Amino acid sequence: MQTSRINISEIFYSIQGEGFLAGVPSTFIRIAGCPLRCKFCDTPYAASAKAGKKLSISQILKQIKKYPTKYIVITGGEPMVCPNLLQLCKALKKYHITIETAGIKFVTGLKCDLMSISPKLSNAYLKPSDRNTYLKIDELQKIIQNYDYQVKFVIEKAGDIKEVKQTIEKLKKIDRAKVMLMPQARQVSEYTKRGEIVAKLCKKYGFAFSPRLQITLWGNKRGK
Numbered sequence: 517m518q519t520s521r522i523n524i525s526e527i528f529y530s531i532q533g534e535g536f537l538a539g540v541p542s543t544f545i546r547i548a549g550c551p552l553r554c555k556f557c558d559t560p561y562a563a564s565a566k567a568g569k570k571l572s573i574s575q576i577l578k579q580i581k582k583y584p585t586k587y588i589v590i591t592g593g594e595p596m597v598c599p600n601l602l603q604l605c606k607a608l609k610k611y612h613i614t615i616e617t618a619g620i621k622f623v624t625g626l627k628c629d630l631m632s633i634s635p636k637l638s639n640a641y642l643k644p645s646d647r648n649t650y651l652k653i654d655e656l657q658k659i660i661q662n663y664d665y666q667v668k669f670v671i672e673k674a675g676d677i678k679e680v681k682q683t684i685e686k687l688k689k690i691d692r693a694k695v696m697l698m699p700q701a702r703q704v705s706e707y708t709k710r711g712e713i714v715a716k717l718c719k720k721y722g723f724a725f726s727p728r729l730q731i732t733l734w735g736n737k738r739g740k
């Protein structure tokens with residue numbers, strides 16, 4: 517375990533901005549590397565697997581011990597493609613672990629308390645043929661069957677709800693109470709504008725609204 521090294525983009529202490537745990541002080545471990553290139557990605561600096569600094573698991577543990585929270589968020593990039601994710605989660609067993617993922621790869625046997633899944637709609641990619649790369653229903657299905665989860669869809673326009681419904685219909689036994697909609701935004705002005713659209717959709721279809729406190733509190737500033 518101690519010799520495993522992981523490409524870490526950054527480790528920082530902040531407030532969880534999204535999902536049902538929004539507002540909870542949490543330590544973020546951002547793993548570098550993501551096979552996708554979403555149009556609205558707010559962490560492009562973590563997209564390349566080479567963008568991080570190689571840290572051993574003991575170095576990671578040493579850093580997170582500084583922060584007064586039991587809540588850890590493993591984010592990215594796409595953490596589920598990290599070869600040493602199993603070892604990292606095992607080493608963090610005394611913490612509450614959220615893994616933030618696009619839901620494109622299932623990994624068995626992880627110690628994970630909450631899979632925070634953000635399946636990509638066509639507003640994330642450039643051409644229709646990208647769909648099979650950005651949305652993998654079989655992998656998504658396995659994740660929601662094997663872990664506690666929340667599913668957050670990024671909404672750009674009201675019409676995106678059609679794809680949300682189509683995606684949900686393809687998933688067996690998904691709990692609609694765990695589905696959230698959140699505005700696509702990197703700036704407060706976009707968040708406010710699209711937030712109104714999203715709130716209307718949430719009321720109409722009964723999904724929860726996910727805030728994005730990292731935008732409203734800190735303007736999406738890195739490390740906040």
Ligand code: SF4
Binds near residue numbers: 556560593618
């Ligand atoms: S999946 Fe996440 S990290 Fe990867 S490109 Fe899309 S928004 Fe960025």
